[in-house]
Structures are given as C-alpha cells and as structure tokens.
Amino acid sequence: MFDTVLVANRGEIAVRVIRTLRAMGIRSVAVHSDADAGALHPRLADVAVPIGPAPAAQSYLSIERVLEAAVRTGAQAIHPGYGFLSENVEFARACEKAGIVFIGPPVAAIEAMGDKIRAKQTVMAAGVPVVPGRTEPGMDDGQVTEAAVAVGFPVLLKPSAGGGGKGMRVVRSKEELPDAIASARREAKGSFGDDTLLVERYVGNSRHIEVQVLGDAHGNVIHLGERECSLQRRHQKVIEEAPSPLLDTASRASMGGAAVEAARAVGYTGAGTVEFIVDGDTAGPGRTPDYYFLEMNTRLQVEHPVTECITGLDLVEQQIRVAAGERLPVDQSDVTLDGHAIEARLYAEDPSRGFLPQAGTVLGLVEPSGPGIRVDSSLAVGGVVGTDYDPMLAKVIAWAPDRETARARLVGALGHTAVLGVTTNAAFLRRLLSDPDVVAGRLDTGLIGRRGDALTLPEAPPPHVYAAAALALLIESEPAGPVVDPWDVPDGWRLGEPAWTVRRLQAAGGDPVEVRLRGRSSAAEVRVGDGEPVAARAFRDGGRLAVTLDGLTMSYVLQHEGGTVWLAADGHVTALREHERLSxxxxxxxxxxxxxxxxxxxxxxxxxxxxxxxxxxxxxxxxxxxxxxxxxxxxxxxxxxxxxxxxxxxxxxxxxxxxxxxxxxxxxxxxx
Known part of the structure; x- marks a missing residue:
C-alpha cells in the first residue's frame, strides 16, 4: 500500500479523497492554485504545494507542475478526482513515465473510452447498443452539418473529449447549426483542449441511467447497480439517486451486464461509470426498456456517494486498493443494494437568472446533519467563490430504507443548508424535489426545462424577514456599552411621541419594501409595508440573530456586508439590499x-x-x-x-x- 498520495484536484472532491486517505493512514498531498491558497483542501491535507496562478491551464491542468509537486513530496501515487486531468491520457502516460501510479484505469482504457467516437465503436463490437448518429473523427463544420441533416432533427452535438455536459448543444433546425457548432467547438476547446464534435439522434422522452463498475488487475469486473441521473439542466446533472425508480431486477441485471461487457472490452480497472440513455416510452411492467450506450467515464463520478450509501463500499478506497494491486473484496453475488439514496448538487448560481454562475465570499455557513445525511463540501466561512472554476460548491446526500423517506430527508437537509454571501440553488433544489412527478419517480431529462418559472422564479420573502433585517440594521446603529447618551439613540425622537424610522429594503427580483421602526432593538415597534405595527425585540450574538415579533421568536443566521443583509431561516436564504444604495x-x-x-x-x-x-x-x-x-x-x-x-x-x-x-x-x- 502507498504511504503518500497526491490529490490532483480541488474543491469538495479533493476534500473527500483526503478524508479517505486519512482513514486509511495514508499521507495526503494537496495541490492548489494561487486562488485556492486559503481553501479547505490544502488546509486539510498533510502537505500542500502551490502549483501556479488561478487559470486552470496554468495550475490544475499543468501536467508538469502536478508531477513536480508529486516528486517533491515523495508521492508514490496520484488520485485525479474528476474533471481536470482525471481522463487525460497524456497525464496518465506522464505518471507512468515518472514511475508514479495513476489511480485510475490503464492508458489504453482511457484512450478507448475518452474519445466518444472510439468508445462507441468499441462497445458496438462488444454487442452493446448505441445511439444512432455519426461518429467519424475529424469532421469539419460542413460534415457536421451534413451528419445532422442525415440523422434528422433534433440532434445532439457532443464534444468527442471530456464530459459533464460541457459543449453539448441540442439543435432543432438546420438554421441553428452554424451558431451551435461554433459555440460547441469553442466551449469544448476551452474545457478539454479538443473541439472535435460528433452528432447523435436526440432522444426526446429520455432517462439518463448510469451503471457503476469496478474492476481489478486480476480480471475481475463487477457492477454496483445503477444511478438515475435524469434531472438535468443544460445536460448537467442536478439530482441523482440510487437505485433508479424505473428499473426492476431483470432490467437492472441487463444494463449491469452490458456495462460490465463494455468495461471488459477495454481491460478496465478501478472505478468507472457506463452511461446509458433510456427511452422512457418503452418502459413497462416486466419489460426492460430500450437503452443505448452514451459514454464511459473512466474516473470517479460526482454522484458516487449515492452508490456508496446503498452498497456500503468506499469507492475511493477501492480505487486506491486496486491501484496498489489488490483484488476486489467482493464478487457480483456479494453485491446487495440496501435502501435508497438521493444526492443534490449545491451550485453557486442564480436559478432566477437562467442559472448563471455567481461569485462572492462565504460570510456565513450552515450545513445539515442528522440520520442518513451526508455532506461532501469544501465550503468554509471566509472562503472566496470565484469565477475560475466550476460553480459546484457541495453535495448534500440523504439515505433511508425507502425512496420517499430519503427524498423527504433531503428536502429537510436542504432546508438546513445556508451559504450567506453567495447566491446558491438550494431553494430551487427543494422545489424540484417536491415536484409531483419527482415525488412519483416520473423522471426525464426535459423535466426541469418544462417546469421553467415554476421552479426558478424567486419567492418574495415573508414580512418577518424584512422585519428581521431592519432590526439587524437598527442593532448596528445603536451605541454599544452600558452607558447610553439618549442623544445617541437613533430612535426618530420628537415632541409628543417617538417617530418612525424608515428603511427601504429590496430582495433580488422584487420591489422595495418599506419597513418602519421606532424604539430600540430591545423594545421596538415594527411595521412592514401596509401591515399593522407589532411589538418586536431583537438580540444579536455573533452570526446569529434572535427576533421576537408579536410574541413569536425566530432565529436567523445573519451577516451584513456592503449594504446587503444576508438572512437564513426556515429553509430560505434571503439577501436584502438597502434601496438607497442600489447600483x-x-x-x-x-x-x-x-x-x-x-x-x-x-x-x-x-x-x-x-x-x-x-x-x-x-x-x-x-x-x-x-x-x-x-x-x-x-x-x-x-x-x-x-x-x-x-x-x-x-x-x-x-x-x-x-x-x-x-x-x-x-x-x-x-x-x-
């Protein structure tokens, strides 16, 4: 077994790998860009090595700098996580040349499956069904256009390299092709360094189901069941669960067997995932639905925790043990699926603005816990969420004996998830998990797009949130200390009776709301909008605010920065800006x-x-x-x-x- 392993990644996956290394008694080495110098993963590792400036091409994607860090720290192996260099065949070759173990499949397997064109040809030869399309290497724009017309619209343009939905475009007419091809090539080139495209038929009522495989260097290959990943936006997964509510025992065995054959076809070792597109219209009781090979990801998947939850296996540990030459600890007959697990991806993005990425500093943080709850995260108070890397911040996972309990637990866990200072998709995830079709397991890749505003429109904060924000601002304006000069109290005093002080607060996408206050925070009256005045008092203790309104007390997580008050309570995070300071x-x-x-x-x-x-x-x-x-x-x-x-x-x-x-x-x- 290795005594030192370098983790060639960042964010939550680097943190997750480091924790398994620690549990195995293996010394961990983190690498970080200048932008990540204060991030959580270099703080958790035993050793941390800076490898360059923020742009990934000059740091996390630099094979030379990553290998230099490995040699410098005496690392015997490198775990690539996912993304960045995890499926880069040149990196795997460079590790081999340097005498460092690449914790992943052999170079030949990465080559065969890393190129989607070659991957389809390989699995077709193994008898695995594939999506109709054109997969010739090196097609220029004219040939891509001809292929799309021949396949028939709508078609899907896909980069031959990479994954994660980057560069994928659904094209519904010939007129859309020029812009779609240019955009897909540009994004593929920027993400993977390769702008080669292939064309596939777009399956409309589709479900995205993938099978986890595990192989060792002794010829053993097994599958660990499937994951349903149909809830997507822009071809990127949002919610994943295991097992799929669509499959029964027979269809699970059929797809699992196809995945194992695909892995065997390339001599696969380690953890990998075979992804299928499933025609939802062909599913039925006692019938295996039509399914087609999409691609094989020759690495750990983002959604691997749900498989770990239902199988009891640590997939990172298995990757490390296989890379060290050990045999798999189980065979296919030993694999049992216990209960149900669902994962939600927490992104720094604004669903109400088309899921556009967001940035900022983490001012406050609440992460959930409880029975069956797991959080894979790299978030920390004071951490900066920039624009240089993928916007995924964390994953919240819930396990339970049955699907409905797991879903309910995840909704509750997301209600106790709050990132203050950075806009996230937490509220969107809760709405999505509460959608009637999601509750019933009627999933497909177009569901999020069809729901549109029902899932993404921002909700107006309730009156108590405006009141709490105004009281927080009042506390900040009050003099501190036991001795108070009455002339220092900003209570709107006047002859006759106290006057109202007015605050105008505005939530994202909403209109300004007037909040009137009089008195001190310890004994005040508050009136929100046209509502009736109510007795109020508030007390702040660090990042917490306790507010009593008309006899009802609520607790908030609170931060105030740059004219914006961030409040988290009752499953919602609200950012309220003082209207006078709006840009x-x-x-x-x-x-x-x-x-x-x-x-x-x-x-x-x-x-x-x-x-x-x-x-x-x-x-x-x-x-x-x-x-x-x-x-x-x-x-x-x-x-x-x-x-x-x-x-x-x-x-x-x-x-x-x-x-x-x-x-x-x-x-x-x-x-x-």
Whole structure:
C-alpha cells in the first residue's frame, strides 16, 4: 500500500479523497492554485504545494507542475478526482513515465473510452447498443452539418473529449447549426483542449441511467447497480439517486451486464461509470426498456456517494486498493443494494437568472446533519467563490430504507443548508424535489426545462424577514456599552411621541419594501409595508440573530456586508439590499437598450462593433465564467451606440457592457 498520495484536484472532491486517505493512514498531498491558497483542501491535507496562478491551464491542468509537486513530496501515487486531468491520457502516460501510479484505469482504457467516437465503436463490437448518429473523427463544420441533416432533427452535438455536459448543444433546425457548432467547438476547446464534435439522434422522452463498475488487475469486473441521473439542466446533472425508480431486477441485471461487457472490452480497472440513455416510452411492467450506450467515464463520478450509501463500499478506497494491486473484496453475488439514496448538487448560481454562475465570499455557513445525511463540501466561512472554476460548491446526500423517506430527508437537509454571501440553488433544489412527478419517480431529462418559472422564479420573502433585517440594521446603529447618551439613540425622537424610522429594503427580483421602526432593538415597534405595527425585540450574538415579533421568536443566521443583509431561516436564504444604495447599473439594466453582465466573468468573444445596425436578439458578445458560456444579445433593434469591452476583459455582475439605441432615436440625417 502507498504511504503518500497526491490529490490532483480541488474543491469538495479533493476534500473527500483526503478524508479517505486519512482513514486509511495514508499521507495526503494537496495541490492548489494561487486562488485556492486559503481553501479547505490544502488546509486539510498533510502537505500542500502551490502549483501556479488561478487559470486552470496554468495550475490544475499543468501536467508538469502536478508531477513536480508529486516528486517533491515523495508521492508514490496520484488520485485525479474528476474533471481536470482525471481522463487525460497524456497525464496518465506522464505518471507512468515518472514511475508514479495513476489511480485510475490503464492508458489504453482511457484512450478507448475518452474519445466518444472510439468508445462507441468499441462497445458496438462488444454487442452493446448505441445511439444512432455519426461518429467519424475529424469532421469539419460542413460534415457536421451534413451528419445532422442525415440523422434528422433534433440532434445532439457532443464534444468527442471530456464530459459533464460541457459543449453539448441540442439543435432543432438546420438554421441553428452554424451558431451551435461554433459555440460547441469553442466551449469544448476551452474545457478539454479538443473541439472535435460528433452528432447523435436526440432522444426526446429520455432517462439518463448510469451503471457503476469496478474492476481489478486480476480480471475481475463487477457492477454496483445503477444511478438515475435524469434531472438535468443544460445536460448537467442536478439530482441523482440510487437505485433508479424505473428499473426492476431483470432490467437492472441487463444494463449491469452490458456495462460490465463494455468495461471488459477495454481491460478496465478501478472505478468507472457506463452511461446509458433510456427511452422512457418503452418502459413497462416486466419489460426492460430500450437503452443505448452514451459514454464511459473512466474516473470517479460526482454522484458516487449515492452508490456508496446503498452498497456500503468506499469507492475511493477501492480505487486506491486496486491501484496498489489488490483484488476486489467482493464478487457480483456479494453485491446487495440496501435502501435508497438521493444526492443534490449545491451550485453557486442564480436559478432566477437562467442559472448563471455567481461569485462572492462565504460570510456565513450552515450545513445539515442528522440520520442518513451526508455532506461532501469544501465550503468554509471566509472562503472566496470565484469565477475560475466550476460553480459546484457541495453535495448534500440523504439515505433511508425507502425512496420517499430519503427524498423527504433531503428536502429537510436542504432546508438546513445556508451559504450567506453567495447566491446558491438550494431553494430551487427543494422545489424540484417536491415536484409531483419527482415525488412519483416520473423522471426525464426535459423535466426541469418544462417546469421553467415554476421552479426558478424567486419567492418574495415573508414580512418577518424584512422585519428581521431592519432590526439587524437598527442593532448596528445603536451605541454599544452600558452607558447610553439618549442623544445617541437613533430612535426618530420628537415632541409628543417617538417617530418612525424608515428603511427601504429590496430582495433580488422584487420591489422595495418599506419597513418602519421606532424604539430600540430591545423594545421596538415594527411595521412592514401596509401591515399593522407589532411589538418586536431583537438580540444579536455573533452570526446569529434572535427576533421576537408579536410574541413569536425566530432565529436567523445573519451577516451584513456592503449594504446587503444576508438572512437564513426556515429553509430560505434571503439577501436584502438597502434601496438607497442600489447600483444605478441594475436600474439601467431595465432600460430599452442597455446590456449588462448577467454574471461575473470574462468576455471571450465580441461579435459587434459600434455603429452596427442590429436586430433584436443579434449576438453582441460572449461572457464566460466557471466553464459556462453566456451569449449576450441586442435587447432591441437599433444601432450599437456603445461597446465598452474587448475580448479577454473581466467584467463584474451587472456591469454595463453595451448600449443599443433604437433606430427612431438616432439623429436625423440630412441628405445634401
């Protein structure tokens, strides 16, 4: 067994691998970029090595720097986690050349399955069904277009390299192809360094089901059941569960057997996942639904915890033991699935703004616990969530003897999850898990898209949240200490009776709400909007705020920074800004022709110039953050009057980027 292992990753997966290494008594080495110098994973490891600046290409994707760190610290093996170098065949080769064990499959398996085109050809030869399409290597734009027309719309464009939904595009007409091809190639090149595309038929009522496989170097390959990953947005998984509510024993054995054959076909060792697309319309009692091979991920999956919960196996430990030459501890007949587990991915994103990535500093943090609850996280108070990496922050997992109890536990756990200072998708996840079709197990990859606003529209905070925020601001304005000069008390005093002090607070996507206060925080009256005044008192203890309103006491997690009050209570996190301090850019964004940054990030493409005549919806520029592209278009028809950014420039949330003036508003031209 190894005595030192380097973890070539960051975030929650680095933390998760480090914890297993510690449990096995193995010395752990973390690597980190300059941006992650204060992150949790280098703090938890036994040794931490800086490997370069924030851009992943100069740090986490640098084979040379990662290997230098391994040699420097005496690491005998490297665990790549997922993403970054985990499926990079050149990295696996470089490890082999340096005499360092790559904790993953053999180079030949990565080569065969890392290229989706070659992977489909390999599994077809092994008798595994595949999605109809065109998988010729090196197709140019014209050939991709011909293939899409031949397959028939809608089609799915997929990068040959990589995974995680990066660069995938659903195209529904020939007219959409040029922009979709360009965007898919650009995102694939940026994420994987390879812009090769393949074309597949898009399966409409589809379910995404994957099978976990495990193999050793002694010829043993088994499967550990399946995971249902159908709840997706932009081809990225949001909720995963094991086992799938669709499959029965016979269909599970059929898909599991196909996955094992796919793994055997490439001499697979270690933990891997064979992904299938399943035609939901062909499912029925006692019938195995039609399923097709999608790809094989030659690494650990994000959603591996749900399999661990129902099998009792630590997959990271098994990866390490297999890499050290050990045999699998179980065979197929020993594998039993106990209960049900569901995982929710917590992202730094704003569902009400099209799931755009968000950034900020973690001002306060609440993570759930309790029976059957597991949290894989790298969050810590004071940590900075930037725009250089994927926006996933943590995973919340719930296990129970049955699916409904696991679902209910996860909803409750998300209600006790709060990240103050960074907008997350926690409320969206709770709504999604409470959707009637999700409750019933009627899942498909298009469900989130169909629900639209029902899942993503922000809810107006209840009156007690506005009252609590105003009382928190009142506490901050009151003098501290036992001796109080009455003239220092900001209570709106006047002759006759105390006057009301007015605060105007605004939640994201809502209108300003007036909150009137009088008295001190220990004995006040509060009136929210047009409501009746109620007796109130409040007490703050560090990051906690206790508020009593009309005899009812509630406790909040509280932080206040830069004019924004962050409150977490009753399963919701609310950010309220004092209206007087709102950025003029946010107000201008509602103007007819102003284009603002929907997320902090980097401008990657500028497609227009000042003076251009544009139609509404014409692409103007592309902003990229956290491996996600967002195309900004002209909000109205007119003339580009202002374009204040260039490619490569970083921009802030709501920063003004361009202005389109209506044609009618342009100055009259006098012909001579």
């Amino acid at each position: 003029s850019a946010a107000g201008a964004a509602s103007g007819d022709g102003v284009v603002t940054a929907p997320m902090p990030g980097t401008v990657t493409v500028v497609q227009a110039a000042v003076g251009d005549e544009v139609a509404a919806g014409t692409p103007l520029l592309v902003v990229e953050a956290m491996k996600m592209e967002h195309v900004l278009t002209a909000p109205i028809a007119g003339t580009v009057a202002e374009l204040g950014v260039t490619a490569g420039q970083t921009v802030a949330l709501d920063e003004r980027l361009a202005l389109v003036t209506p044609v009618a508003a342009a100055p009259d031209r006098q012909e001579l």
